[in-house]
Amino acid sequence: MSQQTFTAFWLGYVPSGPGAGPVLGDSPACVDRVILAFANLFPGNTTCSGFLQKANSADAIRAGIAEIRKSSPHTKIMLSLIGTPSPPVGWNTGITDPDQFGAWCANLANDWDLDGFDIDNEDLDSFPGDAFVNAVKGMRKAMPDAILTMDTYLFDRDKDVIHQLAPYLDNIHTMAYFLDFAAMTQLVEQYATVIEPAKIAIGVKADKVGPITQGTSLQDTAELSGWNPPSGAKQGMMLWNLSSDIKSVTGEPDGSWTKAISENLP
Numbered sequence: 001m002s003q004q005t006f007t008a009f010w011l012g013y014v015p016s017g018p019g020a021g022p023v024l025g026d027s028p029a030c031v032d033r034v035i036l037a038f039a040n041l042f043p044g045n046t047t048c049s050g051f052l053q054k055a056n057s058a059d060a061i062r063a064g065i066a067e068i069r070k071s072s073p074h075t076k077i078m079l080s081l082i083g084t085p086s087p088p089v090g091w092n093t094g095i096t097d098p099d100q101f102g103a104w105c106a107n108l109a110n111d112w113d114l115d116g117f118d119i120d121n122e123d124l125d126s127f128p129g130d131a132f133v134n135a136v137k138g139m140r141k142a143m144p145d146a147i148l149t150m151d152t153y154l155f156d157r158d159k160d161v162i163h164q165l166a167p168y169l170d171n172i173h174t175m176a177y178f179l180d181f182a183a184m185t186q187l188v189e190q191y192a193t194v195i196e197p198a199k200i201a202i203g204v205k206a207d208k209v210g211p212i213t214q215g216t217s218l219q220d221t222a223e224l225s226g227w228n229p230p231s232g233a234k235q236g237m238m239l240w241n242l243s244s245d246i247k248s249v250t251g252e253p254d255g256s257w258t259k260a261i262s263e264n265l266p
Contacts, residue, residue: 002265005236007033007149007173007201008258009080011243012061013054021243024056024064025071028242028255030262033076033147034068035118036061037241039108040084041094045101047081047108065113076147079108080118090123091132098138106142116147116170121158128161140168151175151203155190163194170199173238177205178214181223189229197229203238206245206257218252218260225264237261 008031016023027034042048053061068075083090095101105117119136121128139148148168152158153175162172172195176187184202191200202224207215216224225237244250245257 008239009241012052012056025067029072035078037080038082041089076115078116082120091121092126095135098134102138102142119150166195171235175203181220197232201235201238222260
């Protein structure tokens with residue numbers, strides 16, 4: 001097993017099973033953290049899991065979590081939270097009581113047997129500021145031992161809040177899947193100016209390379225997995241996503257991106 005961490009998303013909102021992507025319980029043992037996508041922020045400092053269950057029932061997801069706990073006890077299981085358009089609740093303005101929101105998340109983690117949460121703030125209508133920072137701090141206050149991660153690809157937009165949140169986050173995931181190796185490594189080095197490299201995971205996407213699909217090539221995926229920034233070792237790699245790492249989507253054998261990461265991580 002590598003020293004660096006392999007994180008991968010699994011999508012509850014797309015079909016899984018025969019003829020589709022893997023069911024949650026079949027997540028590869030080489031994956032250290034499986035992140036379920038997505039639950040939505042909701043009014044009243046709460047969340048809604050309807051989108052997570054769009055194509056996989058709550059019972060099926062819970063059974064998948066139990067199967068991972070049984071077959072891969074080392075694997076951590078997390079839930080990714082995003083804003084919602086209707087009713088409109090975003091990360092940057094939607095959390096009005098950080099303590100109440102943190103308590104809600106702690107109860108949610110206990111109910112679903114989760115090890116933590118991934119924070120996906122892609123709300124482009126406003127910049128993340130104090131409200132967002134306080135929301136994350138509220139989560140950490142309520143869950144001192146939980147894994148908290150944040151997704152980011154717009155360095156100039158997010159650099160200030162990442163600097164403020166660095167002590168509260170376990171790591172960030174870059175999401176610039178559409179960049180090539182040189183541009184991705186340059187981006188990581190930018191992020192390393194506001195958060196230590198040991199808290200940076202490089203995100204790649206299992207899909208065809210192109211302006212629409214925005215996949216990361218297998219070659220770049222393998223090279224990025226083995227690469228570390230000059231300022232220190234990275235935290236690891238993030239795969240978007242297990243559900244699409246299948247031949248019908250990528251044109252490559254099932255699990256090709258998973259294999260490229262697991263075989264090349266230091």
